[in-house]
Every structure is written in structure tokens, then in C-alpha cells.
Amino acid sequence: MAITPRxxxxxxxxxxxxxxxxxxxxxxxxxxxxxxxxxxxxxxxxVSAEQWILSIDGAVREPYVLDWEAFTAVARTEWEGDIHCVxxxxxxxxxxxxxxxxxxxxxxxxxPSAGHLLAHCHGGYTTNMPLSDVLEHPALIAHEADDAPLxxxxxxxxxxxxxxxxxxxxxxxxxxxxxxxxxxLGFWERNxxxxxxxxxxxxxxxxxxxxxxxxxxxxxxx
Ligand SMILES: Nc1nc2c(c(=O)[nH]1)N[C@H]1C(S)=C(S)[C@@H](COP(=O)(O)O)O[C@H]1N2
Ligand SMILES: [Mo]
Numbered sequence: 001m002a003i004t005p006r007x008x009x010x011x012x013x014x015x016x017x018x019x020x021x022x023x024x025x026x027x028x029x030x031x032x033x034x035x036x037x038x039x040x041x042x043x044x045x046x047v048s049a050e051q052w053i054l055s056i057d058g059a060v061r062e063p064y065v066l067d068w069e070a071f072t073a074v075a076r077t078e079w080e081g082d083i084h085c086v087x088x089x090x091x092x093x094x095x096x097x098x099x100x101x102x103x104x105x106x107x108x109x110x111x112p113s114a115g116h117l118l119a120h121c122h123g124g125y126t127t128n129m130p131l132s133d134v135l136e137h138p139a140l141i142a143h144e145a146d147d148a149p150l151x152x153x154x155x156x157x158x159x160x161x162x163x164x165x166x167x168x169x170x171x172x173x174x175x176x177x178x179x180x181x182x183x184x185l186g187f188w189e190r191n192x193x194x195x196x197x198x199x200x201x202x203x204x205x206x207x208x209x210x211x212x213x214x215x216x217x218x219x220x221x222x
Contacts, residue, residue, distance in 0.1 A: 008088060021092050025082060027199035033089040038153045041187070045122040045173050049157045054104075054141065058118075058179035061109030071141065071158065075099040079163065084199040086166040096161055098142035101134040105177065116183045119160050119169075120176035127169050127186035129162065129196070131179065137164045141174060166197040166204070185219050 012031035013023055049068040057063035066074075084090045090167040110131070116174055118128045133139070141182065142161040143150055152154035155172025162169045175204045189195050194203040203209065 012088075019092075025092065027084055030084055030088055030090040030199065033091050036091055036154065037085070037087075037089060037195045038086065039085065039167075040153070040172065041125060042123050044152050046152065047122050047157060047173055052157050052175075054158070054174060055176045056104055057176070059111045059114035059181050060105075060179050061111065062107075064108060066104070068157070071099060071101040071174045072143070074103065075141070076134060077103075077138075077140055078206070079140055079161070081163055083161075083163050083167055083170070084202050086168060086193065086197070086199075090199075095146050096098075096140055096142045096163075097144040098140035098158065098161065101141060101160070101177070104141065105131075105135065108179075110179055111181070113181045114179040116180040118180055118184050118186060119171040119174060120177050120178060121171045122173040125171060125173075125187055128169050128180075128184055129165065129169055129187055130183075133162060133165060133169075133196075137162070139163075158188075164198070166194075166199055169192065169197055176185055183195045 008029045009032070012026055012029065016026045016032050019034070021032055029138050038193060052068050054066045055063065077098060079096045081094065082090055082092045083094060115131055116128060117131050117134060118126055120126050125180060140161045141158050143156070143158045145154065150159060158174055160171040160174045185195070192205055194206055194209055197203050
């Protein structure tokens with residue numbers, strides 16, 4: 001729904017073709033990257049595996065905390081595919097390993113009223129999403145990318161990975177998954193970005209959400 005200047009699309013498609021990436025794997029307005037850019041708001045927090053803990057709490061029957069040993073014992077889920085950043089780069093054919101977010105959340109017993117997730121990070125970053133985005137789509141607490149331990153700049157020792165949404169949802173240096181009954185906005189969502197962020201629907205900014213709603217209202221004749 002975003003109004004993307006045409007040249008972004010054309011440039012991306014040409015570059016994808018030159019890299020042998022099929023055109024239908026490139027979301028609208030994106031362009032493939034070979035290197036993996038680092039996008040962080042602040043300095044990289046240094047969190048050792050020994051210090052690392054993940055809390056799963058909020059609207060759940062049994063909140064719990066995982067330490068590194070308990071996490072790595074359940075980190076046996078793999079996901080292969082492409083990631084998409086709202087700043088228009090996509091990185092193709094990555095391999096990720098970690099724990100299934102759905103399994104971690106189910107173990108806490110989400111309340112029937114829990115519909116939203118707020119991810120909290122070391123350093124203060126937050127991002128929100130509908131709970132269905134991590135229960136009904138592949139999502140990991142990831143500690144390995146492309147067969148190597150996740151670099152600190154990319155969120156190591158572990159980050160959230162929600163690959164079907166723009167990458168700002170994939171919270172680095174994750175420390176807490178908070179289930180919520182009412183939605184609360186994260187950092188970028190409060191600062192003009194879309195509340196969901198589906199790259200295939202080009203949900204970049206909240207203004208896209210506003211325009212899409214207006215278009216739907218008009219189509220209904222309201
Ligand atoms: N904790 C934290 N997580 C974060 C960010 C951040 O600044 N802090 N940036 C987000 C954004 S905007 C993007 S595009 C991706 C970038 O991930 P990368 O640096 O591994 O490419 O991380 C997301 N997760
Ligand atoms: Mo981003």
C-alpha cells in the first residue's frame with residue numbers, strides 16, 4: 001500500500017536478476033543485499049551467555065525465566081529463508097537456528113484474552129506485534145545465523161526473529177516476551193512505523209495504514 005517511487009522497484013528487480021534471485025521472492029520496493037547491514041539505535045549491549053536470561057510473562061498462567069542452558073536445550077528449530085528491512089534491503093537464503101517462540105509461549109500457558117506481544121531488549125528497544133504473528137508463523141529466539149553464533153552487532157547472544165514481517169520486529173538482545181491483553185506500541189511503532197509491517201503488503205509507515213483504511217472505506221462507499 002506504500003507509495004513507492006517506481007525506480008526502487010526496477011532497481012531491485014535488476015539487482016535480483018543479476019544475483020539469480022527469482023523476481024517473486026522480492027517484496028515490492030525492496031532490493032537484495034549480499035552483505036548483512038547492521039541497524040541499531042544505540043551501542044551494542046554486551047550480554048554474555050552466562051548473564052543472558054529470557055522472561056516470558058504478562059497475560060500467561062505460569063510466567064517463567066529461561067537461562068542460557070535451558071534455552072540452548074530447546075533451541076532445535078531451524079528456519080531458512082529471506083529477511084526484509086524497511087530501509088529497502090532484503091537478504092536472501094539465510095539459515096537461522098533457535099527456539100520456537102510458539103513453543104516457548106505455549107509453555108507459559110497464554111490466557112485466552114492475550115492477543116498481543118511486546119518484545120523488550122537490553123538497551124531499552126521494544127517492538128509490538130499481534131500474538132498470532134508468532135503463534136501462526138515461524139518465529140524464533142535465534143542464537144545462530146548462517147551456521148555461526150549470532151554476532152553481538154546482530155543481536156547476539158540471542159534475538160527474536162519474525163521473518164515474515166519487516167526486520168524492525170526482530171528484536172535484538174532480547175530479554176523479555178510480554179504477552180498483553182491490550183496492544184502497546186513499541187519504539188518504531190510509536191515513531192511513525194506501521195503497527196504490523198508485512199513486507200508483501202508494503203506496510204512501512206502508519207500513514208500507509210491510514211491510507212489503506214481510507215481506501216477500504218471508500219470501496220465500501222462510506
Ligand atoms: N534491540 C534492538 N533490536 C533491533 C533494533 C535495535 O535498534 N535495537 N533495530 C531493529 C531494526 S530497525 C532492524 S532493521 C533490525 C536490524 O537487524 P540487523 O542489525 O541484524 O541487520 O534489527 C531490529 N532490532
Ligand atoms: Mo530497520
